[in-house]
Amino acid sequence: MKLFLKDSDIIYKIRQGDESALDYLYKKNYKMMVNLILKNNGSEDEAKDIYQDALIIFWQKVKSEELVLTSKISTFLYSICQNLWRKELDRKNRYSKEEADVAYSENYDSNEKIKIIHDCLNTLGDACKKILSYYYFDEMTMNDIAEIMGFANADTAKTKKYKCKQELDKLIKTKFSESDFLE
Amino acid sequence: MDTNDISDKIELYVRGKLSADEHASMQSLINSNPEIAKEAAFQKTVLEGIKAHRAAILKSRLNNINTSTLLTNSYTALKMASVVVASAGLGLGAYYFVDSMIEKNEVSNNIIVKQVYANDSKQQIVSAAAKESAKPTRAVTDEAQPSLKNAEISATETKKIKETKKIAKKEGFFKKWSIFKKSKEPILDNSDADAPMLSNADNIDSKIETGHAAGKVKTSDVDIKAIHDGSHNFHYKLTDHVLYLYGDFDKSPYEILEFNKTKGQKMYLYYDENYYEMNNNTSDITKLKKLTKKNLVEQLNEARIVH
Numbered sequence: 001m002k003l004f005l006k007d008s009d010i011i012y013k014i015r016q017g018d019e020s021a022l023d024y025l026y027k028k029n030y031k032m033m034v035n036l037i038l039k040n041n042g043s044e045d046e047a048k049d050i051y052q053d054a055l056i057i058f059w060q061k062v063k064s065e066e067l068v069l070t071s072k073i074s075t076f077l078y079s080i081c082q083n084l085w086r087k088e089l090d091r092k093n094r095y096s097k098e099e100a101d102v103a104y105s106e107n108y109d110s111n112e113k114i115k116i117i118h119d120c121l122n123t124l125g126d127a128c129k130k131i132l133s134y135y136y137f138d139e140m141t142m143n144d145i146a147e148i149m150g151f152a153n154a155d156t157a158k159t160k161k162y163k164c165k166q167e168l169d170k171l172i173k174t175k176f177s178e179s180d181f182l183e
Numbered sequence: 184m185d186t187n188d189i190s191d192k193i194e195l196y197v198r199g200k201l202s203a204d205e206h207a208s209m210q211s212l213i214n215s216n217p218e219i220a221k222e223a224a225f226q227k228t229v230l231e232g233i234k235a236h237r238a239a240i241l242k243s244r245l246n247n248i249n250t251s252t253l254l255t256n257s258y259t260a261l262k263m264a265s266v267v268v269a270s271a272g273l274g275l276g277a278y279y280f281v282d283s284m285i286e287k288n289e290v291s292n293n294i295i296v297k298q299v300y301a302n303d304s305k306q307q308i309v310s311a312a313a314k315e316s317a318k319p320t321r322a323v324t325d326e327a328q329p330s331l332k333n334a335e336i337s338a339t340e341t342k343k344i345k346e347t348k349k350i351a352k353k354e355g356f357f358k359k360w361s362i363f364k365k366s367k368e369p370i371l372d373n374s375d376a377d378a379p380m381l382s383n384a385d386n387i388d389s390k391i392e393t394g395h396a397a398g399k400v401k402t403s404d405v406d407i408k409a410i411h412d413g414s415h416n417f418h419y420k421l422t423d424h425v426l427y428l429y430g431d432f433d434k435s436p437y438e439i440l441e442f443n444k445t446k447g448q449k450m451y452l453y454y455d456e457n458y459y460e461m462n463n464n465t466s467d468i469t470k471l472k473k474l475t476k477k478n479l480v481e482q483l484n485e486a487r488i489v490h
Binding site: 019031059116121137 | 198225228229230231232233234235236237238239240241242244245246248250253
């Protein structure tokens with residue numbers, strides 16, 4: 001990837017599904033974003049976590065073409081980091097240890113379900129994982145999925161996506177049933 | 184409505200892709216039919232799982248990036264650089280170049296864009312951030328509520344930066360440029376074209392022209408010509424305000440640091456985390472030698488990071 005990309009080039013690359021654009025952005029703005037968290041009582045690990053989440057939000061918004069960027073990308077990322085970190089600080093301040101434990105147990109089922117889905121996706125294999133991710137997370141069109149996956153056309157992508165989703169649902173229902181997550 | 188239709192509608196409902204009428208209709212169906220409600224809840228969980236999986240993959244990718252050299256203490260760097268500049272009376276021009284455009288001894292379609300350090304304009308960033316944060320964000324989190332409190336947080340830093348920039352302007356050393364190949368890909372959004380974030384008074388780089396003769400990248404003080412024809416690897420020639428760089432500089436961006444001392448000009452090349460000294464009026468093609476003097480490297484590092 002070329003270095004010193006213009007913001008519009010980065011947007012273009014993200015819309016093409018070029019994940020190296022994410023690497024580029026991460027490195028380019030790392031210092032600024034991490035310093036923001038460090039100066040607000042966060043650790044570098046926390047800063048990384050927040051910044052990575054911010055980049056993923058940005059990625060998703062660009063991919064879904066929801067984003068109309070009226071500022072520099074760094075400005076936009078900075079605002080997301082600020083808000084994510086503020087929320088994290090609020091969460092830290094709000095919960096006593098006991099409350100945090102309760103919150104953890106309440107989230108336990110949800111986390112377990114996500115873990116099961118994660119395992120089921122891995123069982124399905126790379127092609128299905130990619131198709132489903134591109135469709136549901138990146139919100140790519142069937143044409144784009146066909147192109148990036150090397151399928152003949154959008155109809156092929158649509159059929160494959162349908163089969164992958166059916167198989168995933170089936171797998172998950174079986175696993176949920178085994179774990180008493182299905183009533 | 185057959186089973187497939189219902190499944191499709193449930194999925195679209197969960198993804199928020201139905202029209203208002205369809206959404207309301209599906210909502211009432213869910214309220215009245217426990218089986219449909221159960222399927223909708225299941226689909227919601229599945230989609231959340233798929234998204235979480237994808238987000239985890241992207242995060243894992245980012246986690247694998249080596250960040251050990253990306254974070255430096257800008258406060259310290261600013262202070263030290265200010266002292267270095269004020270006491271030594273140096274003029275520093277820093278030019279950032281990417282020679283991705285340099286292949287087969289040919290440079291064409293170049294554009295020069297002013298690159299502004301985000302830290303230099305933290306106050307503007309914060310206000311702009313507030314505007315942006317009003318926009319909703321999806322997935323990963325539902326956060327993003329606007330706030331301006333961080334303007335206070337960065338006030339001290341901003342003041343320090345401004346003080347340093349005053350020195351910089353007085354000494355006339357602060358210049359910073361990015362040069363890259365004009366993309367053949369369509370430009371989708373020009374709103375981000377690195378609009379100046381400094382005040383007009385600070386914007387000392389505005390005289391540089393864009394659009395240059397093929398084969399050369401011109402700045403206000405020096406022309407850079409990079410040659411990658413295989414004849415020499417990592418050599419340079421510096422004469423008559425033209426710097427020739429020989430070799431493949433595609434691995435990472437290179438930077439030229441120019442110190443205008445009273446005794447004359449001194450230039451250094453920063454490439455791939457190393458510094459190389461370049462002497463003026465070197466008319467012969469000369470091999471670039473890595474600087475090893477620790478103190479000098481540290482000073483250059485500080486100056487480069489700050490500017």
